[in-house]
Amino acid sequence: MTQRDTVGLLFTAEMYGVQLDLLAAGLGIREPAARATVTRWRQQGYADWAQLGPGGRWVWLTQAGLAACGLRYRAGAPALPRLAHLRAVTAVRLALEAAPGYAAAGGYWRSERRLRARMGSRVPLREHLPDGEVHWPDGTGADWAGECWAIEAELTRKTVSRTAAIMTEILTRTGDYGCPAAEVRVPGRPPRHTRVLYLCSPAARPVVLRARTALGAAMAARIEVRGLPPGAAGENPARPGQRTLA
Amino acid sequence: MITRYLTFLAVRAALRALGRVISVAAGVTLLVLAFPVTLAGGYAVTLAWFLGWPPRQLYRAALYCLPMLAAWLAALAAAGDSWAQLAAAPWTAWLDMWHDLAAGRYGLAAVTIAPAAIPLGLLAGGLAWSWRIYSLETGSGGLSPGAPATFDRRQWRHQVRTARARISAPGAVPLLRRDGSVVAGATIRTVRHRPRPLTAIPYPRLRSHQVVIGTTGTGKTTLLLRLWAGFIRRGMHVYGTDAGPRPLLVVIDCKGGADSRRIAERARRVLREAGAAATAIWPDEARLSLWALPPAQLISTLSDMIEHGTGGAAYYADVLEEVVRLAVTAPCGPPASAADFLARLDPDWLRLAYAASPDAAPAALLATRQVADVALRFRTLLRRLGDGLDGPGGFGDADAWYCILEGTAEITVAEVQARALVDLLAWYAASPGGPRREVLLAVDEFSAVSRRLPIWQLYERARSLGLAVQVSAQSWQGLAADEDERYRVASTADGGIWLLRTPYPEPVTALAGTRRVVDTTRRLLGVPLWAHEGLSRAEGTPVVDAELIRGLAVGQAAYIYRGGVSYVQVKRLVAGPAQLASAAVPATVPATVAGRQDVPSQPGPPPLADVSPLLDEAFGPEPG
Secondary structure, X not given: OOHHHHHHHHHHHHOOOEEHHHHHHHHOOOHHHHHHHHHHHHHHOOEEEEOOOOOOOEEEEOHHHHHHHOOOOOOOOOOHHHHHHHHHHHHHHHHHXXXXXXXXXXXXXXXXXXXXXXXXXXXXXXXXXOOEEEEOOOOOOOOOOOOEEEEEEEOOOOOHHHHHHHHHHHHHOOOOOOOOHHHOOOOOOOOOOOEEEEEEXXXXXXXXXXXXXXXXXXXXXXXXXXXXXXXXXXXOOOOOOOOOOO | OHHHHHHHHHHHHHHHHHHHHHHHHHHHHHHHXXXXXXXXXXXXXXXXXXXOXXXXXXXXXXXXXXXXXXXXXXXXXXXXXXXHHHHOHHHHHHHHHHHHHHOOOHHHHHHHHHHHHHHHHHHHXXXXXXXXXXXXXXXXXXXXXXXXXXXXXXHHHHHHHHHHHHHHOOOOOOOEOOOOOEXXXXXXXXXXXXXXXXXXXOHXXXXXXXXXXXXXXXXXXXXXXXXXXXXXXXXXXXXXXXXXXEEXXXXXXXXXXXXXXXXXXXXXXXXXXXXXXXXXXXXXXXXXXXXXXXXXXXXXXXXXXXXXXXXXXXXXXXXXXXXXXXXXXXXXXXXXXXXXXXXXXXXXXXXXXXXXXXXXOOHHHHHOOHHHHHHHHHHHHHHHHOOOOEOOOXXXXXXXXXXXXXXXXXXXXXXXXXXXXXXXXXXXXXXXXXXXXXXXXXXXXXXXXXXOXXXXXXXXXXXXXXXXXXXXXXXXXXXXXXXXXXXHHHHOOOOOEEEOOOOOOHHHHHHHOEEEEEEEOOOEEEOOEEOOOXXXXXXXXXXXXXXXXXXOOXXXXXXXXXXXXXXXXXXXXXXXXXXXXXXXXXXXXXOEEOOXXXXXXXXXXOOOOOOHHHHHHHHOOOXX
């Protein structure tokens, strides 16, 4: 088991499942090499793969693989309706982690799967979990050091009111995910997420922008809106000179 | 002869008694034979009595059981039963039930008869309950003459208990129904309104005029907050789907004091939950600019702000208006602030301003001492008004404005402020080319400050501008200054009247009208036979019971609309947390209003670091 294997397994576990091309991009290797790596994981019983949709095969960790990573998630193939969204979130994570400023500021990605696992069975029906959090440690010299960002990948259009409600929910939360209900929003405490970063498809972008406007200046200043990175919709995300997970 | 007559009487009495015994015995036998239906019906009637349900609820329950009946018949058909066997299925099920009971198979007996007995029992229960209510309403039922009144009081208690239980169940009373109606709370009882578990007001009615009357501590604020939150939530949804303009709620609280500020803070939290991006509290935290009014309107408003009498004082009023006109329409443009305006009320300033066009300024007027007198009056007035109307800011800066007027402590100032606020809102709503908003103007105890602007004028003005007005008061007398105005306001409330506990509800209950009831002296011989002796007369009885209104508990309201009434247990909205504190909050967040002025202060987060370089690296630069 190499360092690359460890990083790859953890990455795959945190993202529910990844497509082979994105795993290759994340590990900084070519797709045949990634395929060989996954074949080895399968032989060890750590992972499984299948052709779940268009594009490359999807890879996910088995219960043994999750146990080897020390993660108590429930094993299983990614759900079919979520494939496009999972791919988009993975592409966003790869694009963000590939930016030099990310490494310089010591950013740390906390996945939705981890947040959901922290909440256990206490996720209320209407509670919205972000697609990820990025934590920026103090003392790195970055202007945004000490902040926590919520990440939202928007592929499809929601209504403006629903989007605005989600934005408000994220930006007014004070407690960590999994905290007691009384601490979710406590007056006087600083908000958990300093800002929320929306990565939108062209279709979803107008709605997100409109919802941001509807929230007023104070909240809107905490919402960053960008387009989805290349690769989020299926094309190869690797860019020349891109940093990798390993 | 006498003996024969007495014998006849005795025989007749004996036959009657025998007939009664036979009919009772037949009834009891029927009830025993149909005991599953009797059981279900008895349970249904008991439940309806205990929960204060109308018979309609039992009919609906019977209707909901029809799929079970259909599934049972379908299962029999699938098992190979012919049409004749299917038609006789209830009968055979009834026979099978008795056989199973005789064999000690009680569970199987219940399962066999349930598909047929439950709907039938509910239907029979509904009919029986309906008859019971009818007989007591007509005074023909009950053991004692006072039974109908006792029955009504007891049913009211049961209905209230059910409504309270309903609103205390989490999630049972949403703010909006699926069709966008605003849910006020759980229905206690209805008269000439369709009985539904929840009382909901269609959104268009919130955009009409409404009146709310209730003394202190009866839940008036809770009701108003719910209606306001519903207006904002629904309005935001309509706006979000491009089906209408963005909503704007303007509340003018004419009481003032600490209580108003506490309500304002609660309103802010509730409205934020409902989707209002910003709630401005005037004049404590936000300002409006009187000087944003167009010159002609500004002259009129400023002139009306100064109190002047009639008769000989009319001359002075004309002089004052002329001086204001000169100051406002000076060639250099209208004043931008109170200080600017006061500086212009100076003969020398006016002479200089009009030096290029002396014909526009009457020299005789500028030479008089009256300019200085006018300046003195405005200086005093504007000092007392404070800086709440001195800008910057406008109604477009927030989704909700909570304006507090000190109608109790500073009545003169409050009257002027009320006049100015209404003028500003009217201008904002009517300004051509301005942002189109769906405006709801809610005024509480407006009569305290309505000396300069009678409330019916406000009503008429709002109606012409397309604004919805919601007038609330603690009593009928607080609704307007005189009886004529009160009736004008109440009778034009086409969005309905909300009546909470109040000691004098009669004028409003009279407006609700009467309903026709039949008063009869005919004797009830038995279901459904009435004797032909006696008279029946249709009479009008009030739709709204004034005694009931006087006895309403906290949180209970009567919603009167189109000659009917719904008694509601209002569901309190739980406000979200107070404004999140954040370090180094700047006093104001600058923005622009129609490109000309800064927005009033709204606490905002500390300035954030620019993360564009990182995001550009990761996701590429933003287009445009």
